[in-house]
Amino acid sequence: MKIYSISVLRNDGGSAHPLAAEYNLAEFGYFQRSSVQEFMGFFSKTVAERTLAGQRQSVDESNYVGHVYARAEGVAGVVITDKEYPARVAFSLLNKILDEFIMRYPVEKWSGTVQYPELAEYLKKYQDPKQADSIMKVQRDLDDTKVILHKTIEGVLQRGEKLDSLIERSEELSSQSKVFYKTAKKTNSCCVVM
Amino acid sequence: MSFRDRTSEFEALVERLQQRHDNTVLERRSLIQHAAPSHERIKNKTEFSLIAAEIGRNISNTTAKLEKLTKLAKRKTLFDDKPVEISELTYIIKQDIANLNKQIAMLQTYSKDQKLGSKQATEHSSNVVVSLQSKLATTSMSFKDVLEIRTENMKSSKDRRDQFLLSTSDQPASSNYESLLFDSPNRSKTKTDSSPAIIPLESQEDTLSLGIPMLTAQQQQEQQQALMQEQDRYIESRSTAIESIESTIAELGTIFQQLATMVAEQRETVQRIEQNTEDIESNIIGANNQLLKYYKSVSSNRWLMIKIFVTIVFFFLLFTLIM
Numbered sequence: 478m479k480i481y482s483i484s485v486l487r488n489d490g491g492s493a494h495p496l497a498a499e500y501n502l503a504e505f506g507y508f509q510r511s512s513v514q515e516f517m518g519f520f521s522k523t524v525a526e527r528t529l530a531g532q533r534q535s536v537d538e539s540n541y542v543g544h545v546y547a548r549a550e551g552v553a554g555v556v557i558t559d560k561e562y563p564a565r566v567a568f569s570l571l572n573k574i575l576d577e578f579i580m581r582y583p584v585e586k587w588s589g590t591v592q593y594p595e596l597a598e599y600l601k602k603y604q605d606p607k608q609a610d611s612i613m614k615v616q617r618d619l620d621d622t623k624v625i626l627h628k629t630i631e632g633v634l635q636r637g638e639k640l641d642s643l644i645e646r647s648e649e650l651s652s653q654s655k656v657f658y659k660t661a662k663k664t665n666s667c668c669v670v671m
Numbered sequence: 672m673s674f675r676d677r678t679s680e681f682e683a684l685v686e687r688l689q690q691r692h693d694n695t696v697l698e699r700r701s702l703i704q705h706a707a708p709s710h711e712r713i714k715n716k717t718e719f720s721l722i723a724a725e726i727g728r729n730i731s732n733t734t735a736k737l738e739k740l741t742k743l744a745k746r747k748t749l750f751d752d753k754p755v756e757i758s759e760l761t762y763i764i765k766q767d768i769a770n771l772n773k774q775i776a777m778l779q780t781y782s783k784d785q786k787l788g789s790k791q792a793t794e795h796s797s798n799v800v801v802s803l804q805s806k807l808a809t810t811s812m813s814f815k816d817v818l819e820i821r822t823e824n825m826k827s828s829k830d831r832r833d834q835f836l837l838s839t840s841d842q843p844a845s846s847n848y849e850s851l852l853f854d855s856p857n858r859s860k861t862k863t864d865s866s867p868a869i870i871p872l873e874s875q876e877d878t879l880s881l882g883i884p885m886l887t888a889q890q891q892q893e894q895q896q897a898l899m900q901e902q903d904r905y906i907e908s909r910s911t912a913i914e915s916i917e918s919t920i921a922e923l924g925t926i927f928q929q930l931a932t933m934v935a936e937q938r939e940t941v942q943r944i945e946q947n948t949e950d951i952e953s954n955i956i957g958a959n960n961q962l963l964k965y966y967k968s969v970s971s972n973r974w975l976m977i978k979i980f981v982t983i984v985f986f987f988l989l990f991t992l993i994m
Contacts, residue, residue: 565909616912629930633930640941644943655950664965
C-alpha cells in the first residue's frame with residue numbers, strides 16, 4: 478500500500494494550476510522517474526479540472542487510483558495511490574492537508590508555486606495508513622487489546638483448573654489428617670490393655 | 672523624639688487603592704484605550720482584562736454565527752438547501768471554537784503565571800476564566816445540537832429525494848418532458864409525504880412541481896444523485912469503520928465482564944480451599960497433641976510400669992509352666 482504523489486492544485490474556471498506537489502518515485506527505475514512524474518502531474522491536473530467544487534472522486538487508471546477532493550474555496554487536492562490503499566484514509570488525508578493549506582496560505586498567495594514542506598512529511602507518514610490514520614490506529618489498538626484479553630482469559634481458565642485440582646488435594650489431605658487424628662486419639666485413651 | 676517613618680507604607684496603600692480604582696474603571700469602559708499605569712501589576716491585570724474581553728467578544732460572534740447556522744439548518748424545504756453555505760459556516764464555527772479554546776487555555780496559563788497581589792484578584796481572574804469556559808461550553812453544546820438537527824434533516828431530505836426519484840424512474844424521460852411542456856406551470860410545490868405507491872398522475876404532478884425551479888430536473892437530479900452517491904460512499908465507509916470500532920469496543924466490554932465473572936467464581940473456590948487447609952491444620956495439631964499426650968503417658972506412667980512388669984512376670988511364669 479503506497480502513496481505515489483500528493484498535490485495541491487488551484488482550480489478556477491476550467492483550468493487547474495499546481496500549487497504544491499510531492500512525489501514518491503522510489504519504485505520506478507531511475508530513467509523512468511521523470512516521465513512518471515510528468516504523467517502524474519498531468520493526471521492530477523486533468524482530474525482536478527473535472528471535479529466540481531465540494532465533490533470527491535476516485536479515478537482508476539491501470540495500476541493506480543487517484544483520489545481527488547475539490548473544495549469550495551477553489552483548491553483541489555489529488556492523491557495518487559495504488560489500488561490497495563483504502564479510499565477513506567486517502568480522503569481524510571486530503572481533508573487534513575487542504576484544511577492546513579487553506580489556513581496557512583491565504584488566497585493572495587495562490588499563484589505560481591507555494592512552498593509547502595509539510596506535504597513531504599505527510600507523504601512519508603501516510604505511506605502506512607495503519608499508523609497514520611487515527612481511525613485505523615484505534616481499530617488496531619483495539620484488536621491488539623482483544624488478543625491480549627483472550628490470552629488473559631485463557632490464563633484465568635487454567636488458573637481455574639489448577640484451583641480445582643488444589644481443592645481436590647486439599648480435601649483429600651483434610652480427610653487423611655482427620656483419620657490420623659482419630660487414630661491418635663484412639664490409641665491414646667481407649668483400651669488400657671497396652 | 673523617636674518616630675517611625677511610615678511614608679513607604681502610605682505610598683504602597685495609595686498605589687493599591689489607585690490600582691483598584693483603575694481596574695474597576697477600565698473594566699467598565701470599552702477597552703480601546705491604553706491607560707498607562709506605571710505599576711506592573713496594573714499593566715498585567717489590564718492585559719488580562721483586555722484578553723478576556725476579546726474572548727468574550729469572539730464568543731458572542733460565534734454565537735451569532737451559530738444562530739444563523741441554526742436558522743439555515745432548520746429549513747425543511749427540498750431545494751433551497753444551500754449545502755455549500757452550511758458546510759462553510761460549520762467549518763468556520765468549528766475553527767472559531769478551536770481558536771477560542773486555545774485562547775482561553777492561554778488566558779488561564781497567563782493568569783496562573785501572574786503573581787497578582789490580593790487574593791481577591793486571583794479569585795476574580797479565575798472566576799472570569801471559568802465563566803468564559805462555561806460560555807464556550809454552552810456554545811459548543813448548541814453547535815452539536817445544530818449539527819445533529821442538520822444530519823437528521825439531510826437524512827429525511829435524502830429519503831424524500833429517493834422517493835421522488837423512485838416515482839420518476841417509473842416514467843420514461845420523454846413523458847416527463849411532455850408533461851413539462853404541455854401542462855400548465857401553475858402548481859404549488861408539493862411537500863413530501865407521498866408514499867412510493869402513488870398513481871402515475873400524481874407522480875407526474877410531483878415531478879412537475881419538482882421541475883419548476885429547475886429546467887432539466889431529471890439530468891440535474893441524476894447529477895446530484897451521483898454526487899451524493901460519491902459523498903455517501905466516503906461518508907458511508909467512514910461510518911462503517913466507526914461502527915466496527917464501536918462493536919469492537921462493545922466486544923471488549925463483554926470480554927471484561929466475562930473475565931470479572933470468572934474471577935469472582937474462582938474466589939469461591941479459593942475460599943473452599945482455604946477452609947480445607949484450615950481443617951487440615953486443626954486436625955494435624957490435634958493429632959499431634961494426642962500423640963504428645965500418649966508419649967507423655969507412655970514415658971511417665973507408673974501404673975504402666977507395674978503393668979509391664981506384671982506382663983513380663985506372667986509370660987515368664989507361662990514359659991516355665993510350659994517347660
